[in-house]
Amino acid sequence: MTVRAASWSTQQLAEFVAAVSSVADADLAARAGVERVAEALDADAVALMYGERLAYAIGWPAGATPVDAIRAAVAADLDDEHVVPVPGLGYVPITRAEVGEDGDAYLVVAREGEPPDAEEKGLLRAMARTLGLAMHNHQVVSALRERQRLLEGLSEIQRAIALREPLHQVLNTIVGLAQEILGDDQAALMLRDPADPDSLIVAASTGVPQELEDRVQRRRIDEGIGGRAVLEDRLIVAERYAESSAAMSLFVKAGLASAMAAPVHIEGDVVGCLLVSSYRHGLQYTPADQNLLITIAQQASLALTDARIVSDMVHQALHDPLTGMPNRALFGDRLAHALQRTERTTSEVAVLFVDLDRFKPVNDSLGHAVGDEVLCVVAERISGCLRESDTAARLGGDEFAVLLEEIDTQAEATTLAQRIIDTVAAPIVIDGRHVFVGASIGIATGQRGAEDLLRKADLAMYRAKADGRGRSVLFEPRMQGQALERLELEIELRGAIERAEMELFYQPIVVLDSGALHGVEALLRWHHPERGLVGPADFIPLAEETGLIIEIGWWVLETACRQLAAWHGAGAQRDLTMNVNLSGRQLEDPGLHSTVADALSHAAVDEGSLILEITETVLMHDTDATIERLRALRALGVRLAVDDFGTGYSSLRYLNRFPIDVLKMASPFVEPLDAGSERRSLAQTIVSLGSNLGLPVIAEGIERPEQHAALVALGCELGQGYHFGRPVPAAEIEPQILGKRPANGGGSHTRS
Amino acid sequence: MSDALRWVGAGRSDSQDSQTAAERAVGDALQGRAAKLVVLFASEALDLQRLVTHAQRLAGDAPLVGCSTAGEIAGGGPGDAGVVALALGGDGFVIATTHVTGLAAAPREAGAEVAAALSEVAGAPHHLLMLLTDGLAGDQQEMVRGAYSVAGAGMPLVGGCAGDDLHMAATHQFFNGEVLQDAVVAVGIGSDAPLGIGVRHGWKAVGEPMLVTASRPNNVDTLDDQPALDVYLERLNAPAEARTDREAFIRFALEHPLGMARRTGEEQVRWIPSADFDSRSLVTSAEVPPGALVRLMVGDTASVLAATDAACADAVTGLAGEQPIGMLVFDCAARRAVLGQDGIATEIERVERYAAGAPLAGFYTYGEIARTRGVAGFHNQTLVVLAIA
Structure with missing residues (x-):
């Protein structure tokens, strides 16, 4: 019981x-x-x-x-x-x-x-x-979910066709949908080459292993499941791939287990096929799966028919619509072929990765129409530098690639690269206006691995940009390591704010003749868990490049304003100012205005106490949009300072154009002030300029009492530097700000 | 020297030198005989790698399995910080061994894999699988389900989860010369003579049942829609230190497990090895599924000792009239807490009485495995006795 x-x-x-x-x-x-x-x-x-x-x-x-x-x-x-x-x-x-x-x-x-x-x-x-x-x-x-996904996918394709998105994009969407819905490993859309109807070219594919991709980019129409679907104009299903008479030995060796292909038509004629295949054994294509593939292939047919003529289609699928140059897919095809031909020789193939310099500001300031014209001119110029047997392609945006076949020395590639740099650098005249762009070029040479070569050239191009643009750089293996290191730093930087690794340090700005505290400049520091304290020079360029600067900049503004409010609340002088640095990339951000306005209102600080610093070099790349943004910022009531004033070559030009309130004299002008009177003239000029324009001048980098005295004698109003105080955490500067410790008029003379 | 068809030997050592400990315990168990299997249970206080290396050297070609403990059991009574060994040999035994690591990440697969590797012993007239596992690594009931799904109803399972002297930090499993973590070490034992298993705990449910309203494989998050830790502490009127101090909580929870109703009268006990003070959840060593009704369990010396008698009697009854030649004991570490030092001495005396002079080895566990009927083969706060004829 x-x-x-x-x-x-x-x-x-x-x-x-x-x-x-x-x-x-x-x-x-x-x-x-x-x-x-x-x-x-x-x-x-x-x-x-x-x-x-x-x-x-x-x-x-x-x-x-x-x-x-x-x-x-x-x-x-x-x-x-x-x-x-x-x-x-x-x-x-x-x-x-x-x-x-x-x-x-x-x-x-x-x-x-x-x-x-x-x-x-x-x-x-x-x-x-x-x-x-x-x-x-x-x-x-699960049935509903599948049906829902299919409907979503099909309508996505319909929408892409209706919006006349570039054909290769539509085809990629189709291939991706086929792979996802049918749960296969590989999917490809292949088209008959109008120039050679006995071969099929892969127009879009996904999941094909890289080592196979180069070798199957083009295949004969009488081999493979896809070819059979085209020749017989019907669905071909091979659930045991290795046993199929149409199997390609290449894929049998790779272990492909099953495949299925459906024909694709234009106005009734077979022009290609949609192919899915899988490496998993025992996969069966149910009648529902087969119908799905046919349905998706019909979508591909619609997309192709929509673009009407076959030759146009294939051309369009393989060429960049703007410049008429080969696109990335065709470039990959040509590169793979070139590598195959090279296999039997001692010569190599070179890939030049060309990225335009200063294209973005042109596009932003002069508009997309002008940008497009610039790209067309650049494309023509690049093509004009090449031999008959070379290929130039537009990879997207302002990126181009050049393929040089049968080169025997790397010098051939670097010579051509220099020719391209020189010709691109010549002014481009559009509507009577001179437009200047440049080119940075990365070069990689080798005998195998199409994707790999392109990636190496890309890495070298990145190095060329970092080394100062307008130059070419040959790929070296260590660049891979550097790229990885950069990636690592980028990943760490992404979480730095969340992990509270960022901190603001504050450096006092003092009234030079009285020594009284005038304000502070907020300076960003990163407490890296392994590298220790990292200064902005080591991560701000990366943050600018990756766009992380927008989030970091937002944090800096919020933190600085809250800190200022806290000090005001604790009894700091009412006119204490807070200087915060803005980067060039932040100035390009349309959200900057609201970021600043939000930071002010969240902290409830007086707009007049915030001074935003912009470096002179940023202002030199002035655009109407930049001026507009600066005006809008100033309308909020905040003041603008030019940082590093005097280091640019056109200092006076923009003083009229930009709404500026404060000049910050760069430290190279302060440095020689205690050396002798003959070297004071530059500093004298800047102080007088400020005085004539009614702009207060802050001298930067004051390290010694003699420099301090000389600046007072010149009539310079404000200053900062180690002589008055190093940048320190908020808690350390607080006693000085709250009047519990006098401003340091002659403190430490040593940098430690 | 024995030339009997089957023999079992046991030995123990309290030496704190790993080599000496291995030589004494394994040497006494072997007494110069060539064994088919050596089983070793040892405290984390010893240098385990050194211990296992020397033990394997003594075992020779015989496979060696074992694990770390929360106390050791042998003839003469329970001990701490020592080693016990059990060896068996003779033509009447068929032995197969295997191990799998990565238990925490895939407990079901681990159980299935070891069971699949040991199916050869199913051919012997009497057979079972002994599993020694890392009880701090994942849902152990899921591991048992995996083993059962491959081995089937005809293959009894016994064993226990390794301990670490109640530090609840890391336990170790031994396989031949290796010291492993996050592992299941398994032995298939086939025998010409019967193998008997007894499973009892002796705890009683008290108070009203509570509904598990949210849980994960190794956590009970809420009871009756309230944070589980708070409900648990309140219902038991826990002392102040157990509410804030993790060590104090571990000691308190040892004596206050949860019970889930089963078809037969005795609840299935679930021990609370720890708690997450931040998320206010209770940690469990096997799933307490959402939807389950749980009750608080209490035990006293009399009921726990009565269970000892019953488990031993069941195990010996399973031998169908034959005399035991050896016994393995998997006794929950939490039972020590209830019985106290004198109580566990009494308990082992009683076990020895049933062993009737046969060699005896075992350890205090973090969870016990005994599956003779159905799938539910993972227990807590329980005594599992394996009698070998």
Whole structure:
């Protein structure tokens, strides 16, 4: 006699419901259901049968479930007693319960010893019914989810066609959808080459291993499942790829297990095929899967028909619509072929990765139409530098690539690169206006690996940019390491604010003749967990490049304003100012205005106490948009300072153009002030200029009392530097700000 | 020297030198005989790698399995910071061993994999799998389900989770010369004579049941929709230090497990090895599923010792009239807390009485495995006794 808590079966059912409904899909629900039934009823073995099919079983050794005996037990009369064999236990009596309401699914429970009593039978029936519902729900949900995804995918393609998105983009979307919906490893859309109808070219693909990609970019029409689909104009299904007469030995060797291809048409004519394939064995393409592929292939047909003429189509799929140059796909094809030809020779192939300098400001300030014209002129100029056998392509944006075949020395590539740099640098005249752009070029040479060569050239190009633009750089292996290091730093930088690794240091700005505190400049520091304290010079360029500067800049403004408010609240002088640096990239950000306005209002500080510093070099690349943004900032009530004033070559030009309130004299003018009067003239000029324009001047980098005295004598109003105080954390400068310690008029003379 | 068809030997050492400890414990268990299996249970206080290296040297070609403990058990009573060894040999035994690491990440797969590797012993007239696992690594019931799904109902499972003297930091498993973590070490034992298993705990449910409203494989997050840790501490009127200090909580929770109702009267006990004070959840060594009704469990010396008698009696009864020639004992570390030092001495005396002079070895565990009926083979706060005839 078993003794049980009164609530036993209710409790078991509650657990059971939670177990089968918390899993992700019907298969897991079946497994959880069978196991929980076994646990609840202390069963020796439990099986779930769907019709003739065993869905899941437990209690029999793996692979030894007696399916026939279980089937017989399910089919037998309800009243008869039935047994099934369980190894180690012999024949064990069973109890069964209907799962769901369709009458074809059963839970079969085998238990030695006491037969189940009325409560246990009731519990089993309830669990079986619950399991049926849960599995039905899972199946409905997953079917709905699939259908939903298909509908979304198809409408995505429709939208892309309707919006006349570039064909290669539409084709990529189609290929991606086919791979996703059918759950295959590879998908490709291949088109017959109008120039050579006996071959197929891959117009878009996904999931093809890189080592195979180069070799199957172009294939003969009489090989492969895809070729057969085109030649026979019908769906071809190969569930055992290796055994198919159309299999390509290359893919058989790579272990491809199954493939399926559907023809693609334009106005009734076969022009190519959509192909999916998988490396997983045992995959079967159900009639529903086959219909899906045909449906998606029809979408591809629509997209192609929409662009009307076949030759145009293929040309369009492989060329950049703006410049008419080959696009990335065709460049890859040509590069792969060039590498194949090189295999049998001692010569090499060179890839030049060309990126324009200063294109973005041109595009932003003069508009996209002018930008497009510039790109067309550059494309013509690059093409004009090449031999017949070379290929130039536009990879996208302001990126171009050049392929040089059969070169014997790297010097041939660097010579050509210099020619391209020189010709691109010549002024471009558009609507009577002179536009200047430049080119930075990375070069990689080799005999194999198309993608690899292009990537190496890209890395070298990056180095050329970093080295000062307008030059070419040959790839060196160490660049890969540097790129990785940069990537690492970028990843670390991304989380730096979240991990509270950023801190603002503050440096005092003093009134030179009285020594009184005037304000502070906020300076960013990064407490790197391994590198220690990192100064802005080491990470701001990276932050600018990656756009992280927007978030960092936002944090700096918010933090500085809150700090200023805190000091005001604690009794600091009302006219204490806070100087904050803005980077060039921040000035390009349309959200800058609201960022500043928000920071001011969040902290509730007086607009007049915030001074934003912009370096002179940034102002030199002036655009109408920059001036507009600066005006808008000034309209908020904040003041603008020119940082490093005097280091640019056109200092006076922009003083009229820009709304400026303060000049910060760069430290090179301060440095010689204690050396002798003859070298004071530059500093004198800047101070007088400020005075004539009514702009206060802050002298930077004052380190010695003699410099201090000389600046006072020149009539310079404000200054900062180690002589008055180094940048320090807020807590350290606080006593000085709150008047608890006098401003340091002649403190430490040493930098430590 | 024995030339019997089956023999079992045991030895122990309290030496703090790993080499001496290995030589004494394994040497006494072997007594110069060539074994088919050596089982070793040892405290984390010893240099385990050195211990296992020397033990394997003594075992020769025989496979060596074992794990770290929260106390060791042998004839003569329980001990701490020592080593016990059990060896078995003779033509009447068929032995297979294997191990899998990566238990925490995929407990079900680990269980399935070891069971699949040991299916050869199923051919012997009597057989079982012994599993020694890292109880701090993942849902152990899921591991047992995995083993059961491959081995089937005809293959009993016994064993226990390794301990680390209640530090709850890291436990170790031994396989031949290696010291592993996050592992299941498994032995398939086939025998010409019966193998008997007894499983009892002796705890009783008290108070009203509580509904598990949210849980994960190794955490109970809420009970009756309240943070589980708070409900637990309140219901038990826990002392102040257990509410803030993790060590104090571990000691307190040892004596206050949760119980889940099962078909037969005795609840399945779930031990609370620790708690997450930040998320206010209870940590468990096997899943307490959402939807389950749990009750607080209490035990006293009398009920826990009564369970000892019952488990031993069940194990010996399983031998179908034959005399035991050896015993393995997997005793929950939490039972020590209830019984106290005198109580556990009494408990082992009782076990020895059932062993009737046969060699005896075992350890205090972080979870016990015993599956003779159904799938539910993972226990806590329980005594598992394996009698070998």
